[in-house]
Amino acid sequence: MDQSSGEQNSTVPESTHFGEGGDEAKLPEKEDELEASGSDNDSGESGNAEASGSVGGGGEAESTSEFGNQPEPGGSGAGETESSKKIKLRVLVVSNRLPLSPVRGGPDSWSFKKSAGGLVSALRGIKDVEAMWIAWAGLNVPDSLGQSTLKDALAEQGCVPIFLDEELVKLYYAGFCNNIIWPLFHYLVLPQNDQLMVAHSFGSQFEAYKRVNQMFSDAVSKYYREGDVVWCHDYHLMLLPKFLKEANSKMAVGWFLHIPFPSVDIYRTVPFGPEILRSILAADLIGFHTYDHMTHFLCACNDILGLERTPEGVQDKGRLTRVAVFPIGIESDRFKQTLELPSVKEHINKLIQRFGGRKVMLGVDRLDMIKGIPQKILAFETFLQDNPSWIDRVVLVQIAVPTRTDVPEYQKLTSKVHEIVGRINGRFGTITAVPIHHLDRSVDFNELCALYAVADVALVTSLRDGMNLVSYEFVACQDSKKGVLILSEFTGAAESLEAGALLVNPWNTTQVASSIKKALIMPTDEREKMHMCNYAYVTTHTSQKWAETFLRALTDTAMKAQSIIRQEVPLLLPAQTAIQQYLQSKNRLLILGFNATMTESIESPGRTGSDEIKELKLHPDLRGPLATLCNDAQTTVVVLSGSDRNILDKNFGGYNMWLAAENGMFLRHTSGDWMKIISRVPLNMDWAVSAVPVFELFTRRTPRSYYDHRDTSIVWDYKHADLHFGMLQARDMFDNLSNLLQSNAEVDVIRGSRSVEVRNFGVTKGAAIGQILKVIVQEKNMVTPIDYVLCIGHFLQKDENIYTFFEEELSESSVRLGNSKKESRTEQTFVGCKRRELTSLSPRPFRQKTTLIDLKDDKYFSCAVDREYSKARYQLPSSDHVVSFLIQLEGHIYTAEQ
Ligand SMILES: O=P(O)(O)OC[C@H]1O[C@H](O[C@H]2O[C@H](CO)[C@@H](O)[C@H](O)[C@H]2O)[C@H](O)[C@@H](O)[C@@H]1O
Numbered sequence: 001m002d003q004s005s006g007e008q009n010s011t012v013p014e015s016t017h018f019g020e021g022g023d024e025a026k027l028p029e030k031e032d033e034l035e036a037s038g039s040d041n042d043s044g045e046s047g048n049a050e051a052s053g054s055v056g057g058g059g060e061a062e063s064t065s066e067f068g069n070q071p072e073p074g075g076s077g078a079g080e081t082e083s084s085k086k087i088k089l090r091v092l093v094v095s096n097r098l099p100l101s102p103v104r105g106g107p108d109s110w111s112f113k114k115s116a117g118g119l120v121s122a123l124r125g126i127k128d129v130e131a132m133w134i135a136w137a138g139l140n141v142p143d144s145l146g147q148s149t150l151k152d153a154l155a156e157q158g159c160v161p162i163f164l165d166e167e168l169v170k171l172y173y174a175g176f177c178n179n180i181i182w183p184l185f186h187y188l189v190l191p192q193n194d195q196l197m198v199a200h201s202f203g204s205q206f207e208a209y210k211r212v213n214q215m216f217s218d219a220v221s222k223y224y225r226e227g228d229v230v231w232c233h234d235y236h237l238m239l240l241p242k243f244l245k246e247a248n249s250k251m252a253v254g255w256f257l258h259i260p261f262p263s264v265d266i267y268r269t270v271p272f273g274p275e276i277l278r279s280i281l282a283a284d285l286i287g288f289h290t291y292d293h294m295t296h297f298l299c300a301c302n303d304i305l306g307l308e309r310t311p312e313g314v315q316d317k318g319r320l321t322r323v324a325v326f327p328i329g330i331e332s333d334r335f336k337q338t339l340e341l342p343s344v345k346e347h348i349n350k351l352i353q354r355f356g357g358r359k360v361m362l363g364v365d366r367l368d369m370i371k372g373i374p375q376k377i378l379a380f381e382t383f384l385q386d387n388p389s390w391i392d393r394v395v396l397v398q399i400a401v402p403t404r405t406d407v408p409e410y411q412k413l414t415s416k417v418h419e420i421v422g423r424i425n426g427r428f429g430t431i432t433a434v435p436i437h438h439l440d441r442s443v444d445f446n447e448l449c450a451l452y453a454v455a456d457v458a459l460v461t462s463l464r465d466g467m468n469l470v471s472y473e474f475v476a477c478q479d480s481k482k483g484v485l486i487l488s489e490f491t492g493a494a495e496s497l498e499a500g501a502l503l504v505n506p507w508n509t510t511q512v513a514s515s516i517k518k519a520l521i522m523p524t525d526e527r528e529k530m531h532m533c534n535y536a537y538v539t540t541h542t543s544q545k546w547a548e549t550f551l552r553a554l555t556d557t558a559m560k561a562q563s564i565i566r567q568e569v570p571l572l573l574p575a576q577t578a579i580q581q582y583l584q585s586k587n588r589l590l591i592l593g594f595n596a597t598m599t600e601s602i603e604s605p606g607r608t609g610s611d612e613i614k615e616l617k618l619h620p621d622l623r624g625p626l627a628t629l630c631n632d633a634q635t636t637v638v639v640l641s642g643s644d645r646n647i648l649d650k651n652f653g654g655y656n657m658w659l660a661a662e663n664g665m666f667l668r669h670t671s672g673d674w675m676k677i678i679s680r681v682p683l684n685m686d687w688a689v690s691a692v693p694v695f696e697l698f699t700r701r702t703p704r705s706y707y708d709h710r711d712t713s714i715v716w717d718y719k720h721a722d723l724h725f726g727m728l729q730a731r732d733m734f735d736n737l738s739n740l741l742q743s744n745a746e747v748d749v750i751r752g753s754r755s756v757e758v759r760n761f762g763v764t765k766g767a768a769i770g771q772i773l774k775v776i777v778q779e780k781n782m783v784t785p786i787d788y789v790l791c792i793g794h795f796l797q798k799d800e801n802i803y804t805f806f807e808e809e810l811s812e813s814s815v816r817l818g819n820s821k822k823e824s825r826t827e828q829t830f831v832g833c834k835r836r837e838l839t840s841l842s843p844r845p846f847r848q849k850t851t852l853i854d855l856k857d858d859k860y861f862s863c864a865v866d867r868e869y870s871k872a873r874y875q876l877p878s879s880d881h882v883v884s885f886l887i888q889l890e891g892h893i894y895t896a897e898q
C-alpha cells in the first residue's frame with residue numbers, strides 16, 4: 001500500500017536480524033505487543049502516534065534495527081554477539097520503497113512510519129538470514145544535513161536510503177514506472193495526452209529510469225560483501241540485474257516481479273522492451289507469483305529475443321537463467337494473534353454494534369485503477385437495484401488508500417470514485433444509513449484486522465493484480481465467521497484460492513452482482529467448506545516460506561554458477577599454444593564437429609540463395625589441411641556429428657579418419673564398415689509416426705526450413721529461414737512435439753539455436769565418446785597413451801557433456817600421476833568412469849588393454865564454436881575461425897616435417 005500517505009504508525013521493533021536471531025535479537029513473542037505498547041492500541045483505537053524511532057542529528061537512536069545490522073560499506077555488521085556469530089546468509093534486499101517511511105520532524109530529526117505489505121512481513125519472518133534493505137528514501141531530501149541524519153537514522157534500522165531529486169522521481173517513478181510499465185503490465189492502455197506525456201518523451205523517462213537503476217546498482221556495490229546474495233524487487237528495478245552483473249559478475253542476483261508479466265503481444269508494445277528483457281535475464285534467478293506470469297515472460301524471451309526456453313529457464317548461448325514460480329503468502333499467525341488482543345476484540349464489538357445487524361461487505365484496496373474500484377461499486381449498485389429488499393440490510397465498507405497521488409491518472413480516478421459513491425449513496429441512502437462507507441485513507445493494522453474479522457463478504461475486483469494479499473488477509477481473519485471471498489479471476493490469488501472463493505470477471509457487472517447475492521445468502525455449511533479450503537492454504541503457504549524458498553533457490557543457483565564459472569565464459573582458443581602443444585605430443589586425438597564447425601558459415605555469399613540449402617558440405621578450404629592432419633601417423637581424427645552416415649560418407653569418405661554419425665551412435669574408420677556402438681540405446685523409432693506429421697507441417701509453414709529423418713533422430717533446421725518467423729515456429733513446434741511425445745519416455749525433444757530435434761533418449765556425444773575411444777584404441781592397437789586432445793564443435797548443450805568427459809579424465813589422471821599404483825588405478829579409472837556403457841558392450845574386458853589416456857591439463861583444448869557460454873574451456877566465434885585455425889595447424893605440421 002502507499003507508504004507515502006497514510007500507512008500505519010507504530011514503534012519499530014528491536015531486532016538486528018530477520019526472524020528469531022541470537023541473543024541480541026530481542027524480538028518479542030508477538031510483534032503486536034510492540035505495536036500495542038508503542039501506541040494506544042491497547043484501547044483498540046487506531047494509533048496515529050509517531051513511531052519512536054525519532055533521532056536528532058548525530059544523536060543516539062532509541063530504537064535499534066528491524067532490518068539487519070547497521071550498514072557499514074564493506075564492513076561487517078555492528079552489534080554481533082557470540083550467539084549471532086554463526087554464519088548467516090546476508091541478503092541485500094533492493095526495492096523501490098523502504099520498509100519504513102521517514103517523516104521529517106526538523107532539520108536533523110527523523111521519525112518513521114512502518115509499512116505494511118507482503119514484502120516487509122515476508123522478510124521479517126525468515127530465520128538465519130541477516131539483511132540490509134536498500135531503497136529510495138521515499139521523499140525529497142535536498143540538503144546534506146537532512147541526508148546525512150536520515151542515513152544515520154535509517155542505518156539503525158538496517159536500511160540504506162537512496163536520494164533522488166524531484167525531477168528524477170517525476171520521470172522515473174511517476175513517469176516510466178507508474179505511467180508506462182504499471183498500466184501496460186496490468187493490461188491497461190497507456191494514458192494519452194496527460195502532462196507527463198506531453199512534456200516528456202518516453203525516451204527521457206526511460207533515461208531517468210536507467211539513471212536510477214544505475215544509482216541503485218552503485219549503492220548495492222558499495223555495501224556488497226563477498227558471499228552476500230542480492231534480491232532485487234519489482235518492475236522499478238528491471239535494469240538492475242544487468243548493472244549489478246556488470247559491476248561484479250560473481251554477485252548472486254535474484255529478481256522477483258510482484259505484478260503480472262503481460263502476454264507477449266502486450267509486452268511487445270513496452271517501449272525499450274527488448275533491452276529490459278535482456279537486463280532482467282542477467283539475474284541468476286527470476287521469480288514470479290504465478291505460472292501464467294512466468295509463461296508470458298518465457299514466451300517474450302523466446303519470441304522477442306529468440307532465446308532458447310528450457311525446463312529450468314532461459315538459455316542464451318549456453319548461459320542459463322533460472323526462472324520459476326514463487327507465490328507469495330502472508331504472515332498468517334500475525335493476523336490470528338492480533339485478533340486475540342483485548343483491544344482488537346473490543347474494537348470488533350464496537351464495529352458490530354455500529355453496523356447494527358447489517359451484513360458487512362468489505363473492500364480494501366489502494367486507490368489504483370487496477371483494483372477495479374469503480375467496477376466494484378457499480379456492481380454493488382446493480383445488486384441493490386436488482387434486490388431492493390437488501391438496501392438497508394447490507395453495507396459496503398471500502399477502504400481506498402491513496403497512492404501515487406502525483407500521477408495524473410490516479411488523480412482522475414479519485415474524482416471518478418467520489419462521484420460514483422456520492423451518486424449511489426444519494427440514490428439508496430436514508431437519513432440514518434448509507435449503503436457505502438468510503439474511506440479515502442489507510443487504517444492501522446489492528447483496525448484492519450478487526451474489519452476483516454467482522455466482514456461477511458470480502459469483495460476483490462481487481463482488473464489485474466500480481467497476487468492481492470488482501471484476499472489472503474481476509475481469509476486469515478475469518479476463522480470464526482467463515483465469510484465468503486468474492487475474488488477477481490484476474491488476480492494471482494485466484495490461482496491458489498480458486499476452490500474456496502466465488503471467482504468473478506470484474507468487468508461483468510451482472511455476474512459480480514449475482515455473486516454478491518450468492519455470497520450473502522450462502523448456507524453455513526457451504527461457507528465453512530469454502531473457507532476451510534482457503535484457510536488451509538493461507539496458513540501453510542506463508543510469506544516466510546515464500547522468502548525462504550526463493551532465497552534457497554537463489555543460493556543454490558548461485559553456488560552452481562560459481563562451480564562452473566570457468567566453463568561458462570570460455571576464453572578465445574589460444575591458437576599458438578594449442579599448436580605448440582600439438583607439436584610436442586606423441587599421440588594426439590582430434591575430435592571435430594561438422595555442422596557449423598567445418599562447414600561454410602550461413603552468411604557466406606551465395607549460400608542462402610542456393611537450392612541445396614539442406615546439404616551440409618565441408619568447407620572447401622579445409623580439404624587439404626584435413627588430409628594432412630589425417631595422414632599424420634601420430635594423430636587420430638574423429639568427425640563426431642549429429643548428421644547421418646550418408647552425409648559423413650559423402651564428405652569424409654576419402655580421408656583416413658574415423659566417422660561417428662548420429663551423435664556417436666554409429667562409428668566406422670573410413671577403411672571399414674559402420675558399426676552401431678551403443679547397443680544399450682534402442683533404435684526404436686516408433687515415435688516417429690506421430691512426430692513426422694509435425695515436422696512436415698512446420699517445414700511447409702516455414703519457407704527455407706527443412707527436416708532430416710535420421711536413424712535415431714529427426715531434426716528440423718531453420719537456419720536459412722527468416723530468423724524471427726523461424727523462432728516463432730520453433731517455439732510452437734517444440735510445444736507441439738513435447739505434448740505429443742509426453743507419454744513416450746524414450747525420447748528427448750531439444751531446441752537448438754536454429755533447430756528443433758527429437759532424439760532417442762540417452763543419445764549424446766558425451767555418452768558415446770567412451771565407446772568411440774575404446775573401439776579406436778582396440779582397432780588401432782594403440783600402445784602410446786593419448787596425451788593431447790583437441791575437441792572443437794558447435795554442439796547443443798545436451799552434447800556438451802563431451803567436454804566434461806575429458807575434464808573428468810583429466811582430474812583422474814592428475815590423481816593417478818601422484819599415485820605409485822599408476823597402472824592399476826589407470827585401468828580402474830577408465831573402466832570406472834564408463835562402467836554403465838561398458839557393462840552392456842564389451843565382449844573383451846577393456847581392462848585387459850593398456851590404458852590409453854594420459855592427459856595433462858595444458859594439453860587439453862576443448863573449444864565451442866559460436867557459443868558465448870559453454871562448458872568448453874575455449875571458444876571460436878565461427879566456423880571461419882575453425883577453418884583458419886586448422887589451416888595454421890597444418891602449416892606448422894608441414895614446417896615441422898621439413
Ligand atoms: O509503492 P507504491 O508505488 O505505493 O505501490 C505499492 C506496492 O504495490 C505493488 O504491489 C504488488 O505486490 C504485492 C505483493 O507481492 C502483490 O500482492 C500485488 O498484487 C502487487 O500489486 C507493487 O508491486 C509494489 O512494488 C509497491 O510497493
Ligand SMILES: O=c1ccn([C@@H]2O[C@H](COP(=O)(O)OP(=O)(O)O)[C@@H](O)[C@H]2O)c(=O)[nH]1
Pocket residue numbers: 001002007008115116117118364365366399401441442443444448467468469470471473
Ligand atoms: O490501510 C491499509 C490497508 C491495507 N494495507 C496493506 O496493504 C497490502 C496490500 O497488498 P495487496 O497485495 O493486496 O495489493 P498492493 O497494494 O500491494 O497492490 C496488504 O498487506 C494490506 O494489509 C495497508 O498497508 N494499509
